[in-house]
Amino acid sequence: MALKRNKIKYCTISGCSKKARSNSIGVCEMHYYRFRRNGRYDLIARKKKEFIVHSEGYILHLNPDHILSEKRGYIYQHREVAYSKYGDGPHNCELCNKNITWSTLHVDHIDNARTNNAPENLRLLCQRCNTHRKKRTIYQRNGRTIPIKIGGIIKSSVEWAENDGCQVSRGTIIRRLKSGMSPKEAVFKETRNHISWTKKHKDINRER
CATH class of the missing domain: 3.90.75 (Homing Intron 3 (I-Ppo) Encoded Endonuclease; Chain A)
Incomplete structure (x- = not known):
């Protein structure tokens, strides 16, 4: 006598073609556990x-x-x-x-x-x-870096000191800002004590 084989059942959820978890349960593994977690078969959309x-x-x-x-x-x-x-x-x-x-x-x-x-x-x-x-910026207030804005351009004191129009060091820029000078004066105002050394230093770097 030939054994009677059970017909393979598929998930009864609309749009799903996966095999049912068992012949006694009409849904697949995915929908079975989804119902156990959420109490519903449809997917809950998570709001981003x-x-x-x-x-x-x-x-x-x-x-x-x-x-x-x-x-x-x-x-x-x-x-x-x-x-x-x-x-x-x-x-x-x-x-x-x-x-x-x-x-x-x-x-x-x-x-x-x-x-x-x-x-x-x-x-x-x-x-x-x-x-x-360069990440180093010298001019700080309460531990926070303060950008220096001149003519709509924002740079750190290190970057302004490397500007061709600047004849002073970054340390001088910081001291000037702390003394109350405007950013433009702090960067571009010439100081006799610094002109010769800074200009000579920049000229040497360009020659290299």
Whole structure:
């Protein structure tokens, strides 16, 4: 006498073609355990948070329609703000003037605070300048780096001291700022005690 074989049953949930967990249960493993967890067979959509913080401290904003957003729909907030400020491009690196695009550029936080995404604290750099730029900034107040803005350009005291129009050292710039001078005076006002040494030092570096 031939043995009677049980007919294979499939999940009875609409749209699912997986095999049923058993002949006595009309759903597959996935729907079986989903019902045990949630009390329902349909998938519960999880609402994404509008803002999340990256493990490295950067803020991400949920904006799936943005041209720079990732697959998950998030975009780094500093890139979102910088894009609104500078536009499509192409652009130039603010330190070396190299041509850069949004696929190659880095958005730099001038004061090194990754959560400070104010437009005036962001600038566009190439990968090399962003990676190798000097992180030391001397002029600080309450332990926080203070960017120096002159004519719409924001740099650290170290970077301003390397400017061709500056004839003083970064230490002099800091002392001047602390004494109450305006940023422009602190950087570009000449001082007899520093002119000859600083100019000579820069000339020697250029010759190298």
